[in-house]
Amino acid sequence: MAYIEPAPIKDKENPFESMMSRFDTAAQHLGLDESVYNVLKAPVKQVIVNLPVTMDDGTIKVFEGYRVIHSSILGPSKGGIRYDMQVNLDEVKALAAWMTWKCAVVDIPYGGAKGGIRCNPRQMSTGEIERLTRAYTKQLLEIFGPDRDIPAPDMGTGPQEMAWLMDEFSRSVGQTTNAVVTGKPLVLGGSLGRTEATGRGVMVSALAAMEKLKINPYQATCAVQGFGNVGSFAALLLEERGVKIVSISDLSGAYYNENGIDINAAIQYRNNNRGSLEGFGGGERLGNADELLELDVDVLVPAALEDVITIRNVENVKAKLIVEGANGPTSFRADNVINDKGIMVVPDILANAGGVTVSYFEWVQNRLGYKWTAERVNRRSDRIMKDAFDRVYKTSLEFKVPMRIAAYIVAIDKVAKTYKFRGGF
């Protein structure tokens, strides 16, 4: 048996620390009750599983998987599953807490959870990923359930992984249970609009923020880091609303075109190039991919991974508006510099909440045994995103705090009020 060596954790700040720092600040503004603070500062459950998987060459490798439930006070816990070599418990804990705050910000009846497996899906065959996903599901049968904990896609996973998870769970309980997971293929009960939902929510919140900043979308420029599910749809939908996307990136590098990148062409290119922008000719390749974050643009959308805007580069960020498609792209140490520079940030727990919102719609449709039109899904999710933006903006004026802290205040207030009514501890 080979054991997969844990990947060295990149030189990055600790995402759980970043989450806690903002939580502490918002808790102080709210005068949060100490007992509620103590309950919320740690997850209710953390599960680590070892997953032996037969590889195509006959060897058995053992992967480490996690599922962290931060809170179920508002309803079943909800959150994606990430396949990536950097996955570790602290990261999953932060991501799970962010899910609690995110669901509360958009006022949907879920708690927060997150899962992950430390693996490199790009170096695995389809069969290996399927066996890994099924092994993970089997180990977590007692955690998952349509009324308990409902996974969804995140980095490195998509509809196919969700289909295997749904199938494995359904076999174990002896009946098809499509509401156990969201982000499924349409034919298995997935919702129209879920694939685009996170990027669409980024677009809706970016436009709402541009309106506040009096930036005309038709004269605005934007750079998008990450060209996966969130980044590519955010770029496409912003482009459709008149915004000029001058730079995009993925692991292969960053691409720049001052006249605007043709996002449809970039998506086509990526889809025909094994998911990568490598060799994309629609823009010049920047010498260093991280230059994208420092471009002189109106709007910056980090939509790849955590801690990309840190104390090391924040001084060089020139955008007027940052809309966080990724979870935790800005480290808490960078917050003060961003605020001093007068940059508006639409924080992750608001900006990327369109995904979980449409996941909620998927779960509702599964339970009703009914399908909504794309028009209904989009109209309702746009309204939820816009209402949440307005709530957070109003709170930021009321408490005289940046949008990020305002979003935490809105979320923590809801969770704390729920605790107060429910009691029980």
Ligand SMILES: NC(=O)C1=CN([C@@H]2O[C@H](COP(=O)(O)OP(=O)(O)OC[C@H]3O[C@@H](n4cnc5c(N)ncnc54)[C@H](OP(=O)(O)O)[C@@H]3O)[C@@H](O)[C@H]2O)C=CC1
């Ligand atoms: N999917 C969803 O519904 C939601 C996702 N999110 C968050 O959005 C972020 C992206 O998720 P998602 O789009 O689903 O993930 P995907 O796996 O679909 O895409 C990730 C993208 O980021 C790129 N990337 C990875 N590392 C870097 C880097 N160092 N520099 C530039 N690009 C990089 C990847 O490149 P390559 O393809 O070359 O590997 C890929 O284009 C994550 O933080 C996730 O938690 C938040 C809410 C919901």
Ligand SMILES: O=C(O)CCC(=O)C(=O)O
């Ligand atoms: O769609 C979901 O349920 C969760 C998506 C997710 O993991 C996230 O919002 O970070």
